Every structure is written in structure tokens, then in C-alpha cells.
Amino acid sequence: MALATLVLRDVHVPASPPWWPLAPGWWLVVAAVLLVVVGVVAWRVHRHRRRQTWLRWFDVASEAGTPADRVASMSERLRRAARRLDPAADRLEGEAWLAFLDGRRGGHAFSQGPGRLLLDGGYRRDVAPADLASATAVARARFLELMAGTR
Secondary structure (H helix, E strand, C coil): CHHHCCCCCCCCCCCCCCCCCCCCHHHHHHHHHHHHHHHHHHHHHHHHHHHHEEEEEHHHHHCCCCHHHCCCCCHHHHHHHHHHCCCCCCHCHHHHHHHHHHHCCCCCCCCCHHHHHHHHCCCCCCCHHHHHHHHHHHHHHHHHHHHHCCC
């Protein structure tokens, strides 16, 4: 064959593949990302609902009766929640109980703050509404921490 008779044409590059539809590997990546996102959202919703259930449980118990009854029921709920961390915590009394409620983080909301009402508030004839409100706020926050397992 002679070079003069040979028909030569330019090299044509094939068209690049389209981005859609995705390759099977990308579908697996998308599915994995969606699965992780759905899992995280479900976990957060579960945590939020569990926390709301705990709050309702605490609030229902601490809103019934006289102020002394409210203090006694707050103390009871805290003792029940404390058993999640330490099975012997519900048998603590006095300053040891308040020190346990303060936790290991060095807080003093119970031993030196409004939480001291838990020591004798259940036995008082009358409890000041302001003292009850501040003790309830402190006890409610600590109740959530104890139920969540936080020392």
C-alpha cells in the first residue's frame, strides 16, 4: 500500500460520560450519607423525647400538694434518679446527700445554695415561694443530669 493512497483522518476523542445517572459507587456513597444523617436525626429526636418525658415526670411530682409536699417529692425523685449512678445514693442523709447532689464538678448549689431546702423543706410548716422556686430550678437541672448518668 502506498502512502499516497492511504486516507488519514484526525483522531476523535469520544464524548465524556454524563454525570447523570451516577455510577453505582456514588449511589452507595449517597445511601451511606443519608443513612448516617437519618441515624443522627433519629438519635437526637429520641434524646429530646426522653428528656421531655423525664421533665414531665419531675414536674408532675413536684407540682402537687403543699410546698412541703413539693419539696418532699423533689427529694424523692432526686433519690430515685441518684440510684442510676450509685445504688447506695438513695440512703445518703444530711450533708452527704447534698454533697452527692453537688456532684464531682465542684458545684455548691445544694450544699451552700438553694438546694439546702431539700434537707428540711419537707418538714417545714411553710416554705417561702421564692425559696421553693429556686430549689425547684436547681433540683430539676440536677435531676436531668442524674437521669442522663452525669456525675
